[in-house]
Amino acid sequence: MKPNFKPSILVLEDGTYFKGWSSPSPYTVTGEVVFTTGITGYQEIITDPSYAGQIIIFTSPEIGNTGTNDEDNESSQSNCAGIITRNFCYSPNNWRMKKDLSSFLNQEKIPFFYGIDTRILTQHIRTVGAINGCMSNEVLDKQTLLKKLKDTPSMKGLDLVQQVTSPKPYSWTTMIDPAWNFYSTNKTSQAAEKLIVVLDCGVKYNILRYLATYGFEIKVMPASSSAKDILSHNPDGILLSNGPGDPSAVTYLKQTLQSIFQKRIPVFGICMGHQIISLALGGETFKLKFGHRGINHPTGIFQKIEITSQNHGFAVNAESFDDPDIQITHYNLNDFTVAGLAHKTLPIFSVQYHPEASPGPHDAKFFFDIFHKMVVTQTH
Structure with missing residues (x-):
């Protein structure tokens, strides 16, 4: 079943922004915005501790097709700041599946942002480099989120x-x-x-x-x-x-x-x-x-x-x-x-x-x- 859509915004520290959708749970998070090109393994990626402090762009146009299971987690909890994807599959089907991806993300309290052209966003990151961004469905004002980003530390020099x-x-x-x-x-x-x-x-x-x-x-x-x-x-x-x-x-x-x-x-x-x-x-x-x-x-x-x-x-x-x-x-x-x-x-x-x-x-x-x-x- 699809969740209730809620307007959301992603603002990058260089002023670039994207408007999309999210789950109804309120969130405002910051992190380094990075992309992954793998077309499989979204559950392992989301639970990989190496993504702590980062907002992950999935370049695959849709994730969630096989749901999530109890065996493929790579840690006891998810540490990424949030995820971005073009589209979610809300009708997954796999013999190992225990729950759909959106339910898993809500359980792990991971904000997700979707409905944008992730190709444009990824190309921008490739051009300017990985930079900090702020995702929110509580505050939709770009300037307010840019001010919040000024207090977000750079990944360089950060012991996570x-x-x-x-x-x-x-x-x-x-x-x-x-x-x-x-x-x-x-x-x-x-x-x-x-x-x-x-x-x-x-x-x-x-x-x-x-x-x-x-x-x-x-x-x-x-x-x-x-x-x-x-x-x-x-x-x-x-x-x-x-x-x-x-x-x-x-x-x-x-x-x-x-x-x-x-x-x-x-x-x-x-x-x-x-x-x-x-x-x-x-x-x-x-x-x-x-x-x-x-x-x-x-x-x-x-x-x-x-x-x-x-x-x-x-x-x-x-x-x-x-x-x-x-x-x-x-x-x-x-x-x-x-x-x-x-x-x-x-x-x-x-x-x-x-x-x-x-x-x-x-x-x-x-x-x-x-x-x-x-x-x-x-x-x-």
């Missing part, structure tokens, strides 16, 4: 990890659905009794599912955990997760890693984790014009590529490293920004994209194999 990281450590045991289990019994037995500490910058559940399916024991710890607390668990491997905000603002985790690296514990970083590892190794990061958000980004080097799922607004400066032992292993082949790196003498590697790919292709899942091999053969 503290908003999404777990407040306390916890264990994780849930594996990937057996129907999709492509791991051998041999790998599972090799990983038995090996402990992985996951530093939670905003971890997606599918990363944890992958690790659990290998047979690892998993301890998820807050991003603010000290090196002493992390090492007290005697981890066999450490994974730094994805997360939102500016990686250069997460200085405490950078310092923690620098204390851990010389222990020669295998360290694997994904997305935000990749950026913080890079900072800890002496590199620098910078803000991309409009980021990489989608499930068809080609990455690779030396004429070999993987099609990957990506979601990040910052990148690593390849020219900022002085250490000859740091090797760039992958580039984003759309703009040749750094997409992966490894250390030649320490068991450290990272990728800017999502090998757990939820949603997205599984070309890059072999990185979990690499991490598995490093952990089970370590000699530190």
